[in-house]
Amino acid sequence: GAGVSQTPSNKVTEKGKYVELRCDPISGHTALYWYRQSLGQGPEFLIYFQGTGAADDSGLPNDRFFAVRPEGSVSTLKIQRTERGDSAVYLCASSPSGSGETQYFGPGTRLLVL
Amino acid sequence: QKEVEQNSGPLSVPEGAIASLNCTYSDRGSQSFFWYRQYSGKSPELIMFIYSNGDKEDGRFTAQLNKASQYVSLLIRDSQPSDSATYLCAFNSGGYNKLIFGAGTRLAVHP
Numbered sequence: 001g002a003g004v005s006q007t008p009s010n011k012v013t014e015k016g017k018y019v020e021l022r023c024d025p026i027s028g029h030t031a032l033y034w035y036r037q038s039l040g041q042g043p044e045f046l047i048y049f050q051g052t053g054a055a056d057d058s059g060l061p062n063d064r065f066f067a068v069r070p071e072g073s074v075s076t077l078k079i080q081r082t083e084r085g086d087s088a089v090y091l092c093a094s095s096p097s098g099s100g101e102t103q104y105f106g107p108g109t110r111l112l113v114l
Numbered sequence: 115q116k117e118v119e120q121n122s123g124p125l126s127v128p129e130g131a132i133a134s135l136n137c138t139y140s141d142r143g144s145q146s147f148f149w150y151r152q153y154s155g156k157s158p159e160l161i162m163f164i165y166s167n168g169d170k171e172d173g174r175f176t177a178q179l180n181k182a183s184q185y186v187s188l189l190i191r192d193s194q195p196s197d198s199a200t201y202l203c204a205f206n207s208g209g210y211n212k213l214i215f216g217a218g219t220r221l222a223v224h225p
Binding site for chain 2: 031033035040041042043044045048050055056058059091095098099100102103104105106107108
């Protein structure tokens with residue numbers, strides 16, 4: 001079946017604007033993760049969903065960041081009042097059940113805040 | 115102290131040689147360890163995972179785990195130019211589902 005998909009692949013916005021990034025996980029995977037990767041760094045955990053609920057949002061940097069997964073499949077990461085420091089690649093991953101097994105990554109959304 | 119330490123490289127090896135990539139981690143409760151490969155501009159893809167002390171082999175790749183020393187390594191035998199990428203080490207602590215990544219080691223295999 002299809003892998004994890006993310007849209008858009010690239011997003012350019014201006015400082016202060018609102019953006020939404022979408023992730024469509026592998027069909028049947030109940031666990032969904034968002035990470036952020038800055039240049040030269042490894043991915044940094046943001047939030048983990050088990051089904052519809054956010055089981056761990058400890059990685060969200062501040063209250064400008066919010067994510068939802070209303071039907072337990074597609075997830076949207078929302079960033080308000082974007083700042084230049086939010087520029088990064090936002091990666092989504094999914095896994096079958098979230099029990100520490102392999103996470104499969106999507107292609108990422110490259111966000112540039114001007 | 116960073117949670118996962120990796121030498122940033124670049125590690126340069128000739129084609130056909132063995133590439134050795136190393137990683138140390140700080141969380142003694144860590145249970146699962148992963149090696150991901152990331153080509154420039156692409157997302158990470160899983161190479162190996164290892165849960166138990168010792169070696170785990172898969173084709174040209176061998177992962178080695180020593181929990182007492184909090185050390186995990188990846189050996190790539192018969193290195194090919196197509197192996198040139200950044201290799202990310204990550205762990206998933208027991209009871210937690212987030213992956214903690216190192217910054218990655220850049221490997222360059224030259225013909």
